[in-house]
Amino acid sequence: MAGYIVRRILQAVPVFLGTTFLIYFMVFAMPGDPIIALFGDKTPNPAVVAQLRERYHLDQPFIVQYFIFLGGIFRGDLGVSFSGQPVAEILAKTFPVTLRLAALAIFFEMVAGITVGLISGLRKGKLFDSSALLVSLVLISLPIFVIAFVFQLVFGVQLGWFRTTVGFGAPIQDLIMPALVLATISFAQISRLTRSSVIDTSGQDFVRTAASKGLSRRRIVPVHILRNSLIPVVTYLAVDFGTLMVGATITEGIFNVPGVGRTLYQAIIRGEGPTVVSFVTVMVLIYLVVNILVDLFYAVLDPRIRYAK
Amino acid sequence: MPSKTTNLPHFVAPVEETPLVAIDSVKVDEKPSNLWIDAWRDMRKRPMFWISAVLIVLVVLVAIFPSLFTAAAPNNNCYLQNSNGGPTAGHPLGFTKQGCDVFARIVYGTSTSLSVGILVTILVAVLGIVFGAFAGFYGGWIDSVLSRLGDIFFSIPYILAAVVIMSVLSQYRNVIVLALAIGIFAWPSTARVLRAEILRVKNSDFVMASTALGVSRFRILVRHVLPNSIAPVIVVTTISLAAAIVAEASLSFLGVGLPSSVMSWGNDISQAQTDLRTNPMTLIYPSIALSITVLSFIMMGEVIRDALDPKARAQR
Numbered sequence: 001m002a003g004y005i006v007r008r009i010l011q012a013v014p015v016f017l018g019t020t021f022l023i024y025f026m027v028f029a030m031p032g033d034p035i036i037a038l039f040g041d042k043t044p045n046p047a048v049v050a051q052l053r054e055r056y057h058l059d060q061p062f063i064v065q066y067f068i069f070l071g072g073i074f075r076g077d078l079g080v081s082f083s084g085q086p087v088a089e090i091l092a093k094t095f096p097v098t099l100r101l102a103a104l105a106i107f108f109e110m111v112a113g114i115t116v117g118l119i120s121g122l123r124k125g126k127l128f129d130s131s132a133l134l135v136s137l138v139l140i141s142l143p144i145f146v147i148a149f150v151f152q153l154v155f156g157v158q159l160g161w162f163r164t165t166v167g168f169g170a171p172i173q174d175l176i177m178p179a180l181v182l183a184t185i186s187f188a189q190i191s192r193l194t195r196s197s198v199i200d201t202s203g204q205d206f207v208r209t210a211a212s213k214g215l216s217r218r219r220i221v222p223v224h225i226l227r228n229s230l231i232p233v234v235t236y237l238a239v240d241f242g243t244l245m246v247g248a249t250i251t252e253g254i255f256n257v258p259g260v261g262r263t264l265y266q267a268i269i270r271g272e273g274p275t276v277v278s279f280v281t282v283m284v285l286i287y288l289v290v291n292i293l294v295d296l297f298y299a300v301l302d303p304r305i306r307y308a309k
Numbered sequence: 310m311p312s313k314t315t316n317l318p319h320f321v322a323p324v325e326e327t328p329l330v331a332i333d334s335v336k337v338d339e340k341p342s343n344l345w346i347d348a349w350r351d352m353r354k355r356p357m358f359w360i361s362a363v364l365i366v367l368v369v370l371v372a373i374f375p376s377l378f379t380a381a382a383p384n385n386n387c388y389l390q391n392s393n394g395g396p397t398a399g400h401p402l403g404f405t406k407q408g409c410d411v412f413a414r415i416v417y418g419t420s421t422s423l424s425v426g427i428l429v430t431i432l433v434a435v436l437g438i439v440f441g442a443f444a445g446f447y448g449g450w451i452d453s454v455l456s457r458l459g460d461i462f463f464s465i466p467y468i469l470a471a472v473v474i475m476s477v478l479s480q481y482r483n484v485i486v487l488a489l490a491i492g493i494f495a496w497p498s499t500a501r502v503l504r505a506e507i508l509r510v511k512n513s514d515f516v517m518a519s520t521a522l523g524v525s526r527f528r529i530l531v532r533h534v535l536p537n538s539i540a541p542v543i544v545v546t547t548i549s550l551a552a553a554i555v556a557e558a559s560l561s562f563l564g565v566g567l568p569s570s571v572m573s574w575g576n577d578i579s580q581a582q583t584d585l586r587t588n589p590m591t592l593i594y595p596s597i598a599l600s601i602t603v604l605s606f607i608m609m610g611e612v613i614r615d616a617l618d619p620k621a622r623a624q625r
Binding site: 011014015018019022023026027137138140141142143144145146149150152153157242243245246249250253254265268276280283284287288291 | 457458460461462464465466468469470472473474476477551555558559562563565578582585586589592593596599600601603604607608611
């Protein structure tokens with residue numbers, strides 16, 4: 001197991017270097033000057049421009065800039081946004097909100113997705129199964145901002161169950177609606193994954209053995225079928241994390257949730273290169289770490305992974 | 310001994326009584342069945358295939374010949390006196406706040422969405438097939454380098470990447486740049502699917518037979534391995550077309566996609582979001598058009614997947 005952990009972490013190093021380089025390259029080596037863009041259509045003061053260039057090391061060659069930036073990450077210094085606030089500070093303030101939103105969304109999608117998937121898998125081809133399949137297809141096809149607006153319109157404006165935007169301090173009851181929106185897309189994926197996994201497991205020999213030993217259906221379904229079907233669902237969480245981050249950018253923008261996604265969205269709109277780079281880098285870092293953790297967890301659940309190759 | 314056996318009664322039916330010929334006969338004249346013929350036979354029996362096929366044909370027709378579906382001019386004369394107006398004759402879906410005909414904008418926006426989708430799909434398919442085929446077939450260090458490269462692009466969610474690219478390239482916003490921005494980060498999943506399939510196929514007997522016949526490696530890859538491992542790529546590609554259409558709309562919605570002067574569903578939805586309370590239908594109609602288009606491509610992908618994969622067929 002230790003060997004597997006080391007190998008998995010070593011594999012992540014070039015990916016991390018490549019990813020950060022790519023993001024940095026995209027923002028700073030492309031046409032367009034982020035400093036001039038900052039001034040909009042006004043004529044910038046050359047002294048101010050020179051000072052800003054120095055602060056963001058834009059006077060250095062590109063590759064040097066990248067290594068300064070990389071060094072900063074390892075020291076926990078993520079740079080300063082154009083408004084003068086350290087990016088690490090902005091992250092510290094916004095991250096807990098996004099974390100709460102994401103946790104709530106994962107909770108919703110897991111509970112609903114696994115329940116629906118299990119029932120469909122056990123009653124394959126029945127009415128419940130076909131209608132669940134249809135609903136999941138429709139949900140996959142709906143872009144997240146469409147779902148967000150429909151929810152805002154129906155539950156916020158017409159029924160008045162929730163506030164359409166999140167209030168100060170992002171209390172949990174305001175986060176329910178954005179979390180439900182965020183959960184819809186992955187709900188469809190999780191329910192389908194669970195369904196096919198349950199069908200696969202139900203046909204396994206150990207399930208037949210359990211049944212022939214005289215175990216009741218109420219014991220076979222949760223203990224033998226469900227538990228063994230959840231392994232692929234757990235791995236899906238890693239993929240899901242990417243979906244959640246993109247979804248959070250749009251959902252937080254629409255519902256005005258004061259989290260990482262909305263901050264990133266505003267930085268994009270204002271063209272704040274350094275802030276965008278820092279935020280996307282942090283998101284990618286989290287994504288990489290989550291992926292490693294899920295892989296390791298998967299290796300614990302399924303020993304075949306550990307010994308492969 | 311043989312004389313004794315002949316005296317014994319027959320316990321085995323004589324050859325002329327068992328119609329062995331009928332059992333073993335091969336219909337020589339019939340075309341041999343293959344994966345694609347089987348898949349087509351399976352697909353055409355399913356209503357979902359026909360529904361999505363009709364929808365896709367309709368969307369393509371609207372995209373190519375928009376003037377067949379609406380009498381309005383393409384540069385869409387918006388008159389402010391129609392602001393937020395309800396449906397009238399010739400304008401079945403009413404008007405936006407700017408007084409634009411909602412239906413006409415949806416019709417003319419179709420080609421934008423579809424062309425972004427198709428361009429992204431071509432890019433993703435080409436990159437994915439090249440990277441996946443070389444990584445899977447040649448293995449070794451080529452596989453390691455290409456797979457890590459894929460990991461790098463895969464670990465940045467492609468909408469976030471496209472957001473970064475499009476905000477940097479703000480003065481070059483057009484359909485081609487947008488398609489490049491989405492496609493450059495969307496190919497690794499196709500490459501992964503193809504790589505896995507090629508790993509499975511390249512150990513088949515027919516590959517060994519070709520090697521024994523002295524066929525070159527590259528020729529084996531192109532003529533024998535690729536055609537036999539392309540099926541899952543077709544499924545992923547169909548679904549990626551849908552994903553690309555969603556990505557275009559999402560980016561335009563975020564304000565980093567196509568310029569607001571371009572008619573696209575994403576722009577329509579983006580512009581209508583401020584009128585959610587006063588005139589929600591201007592937001593709902595383009596959303597419905599977008600969702601139906603995406604749904605038809607996803608359904609088509611599902612049907613093809615089920616038809617090509619016997620395991621999925623058994624699960625149905």
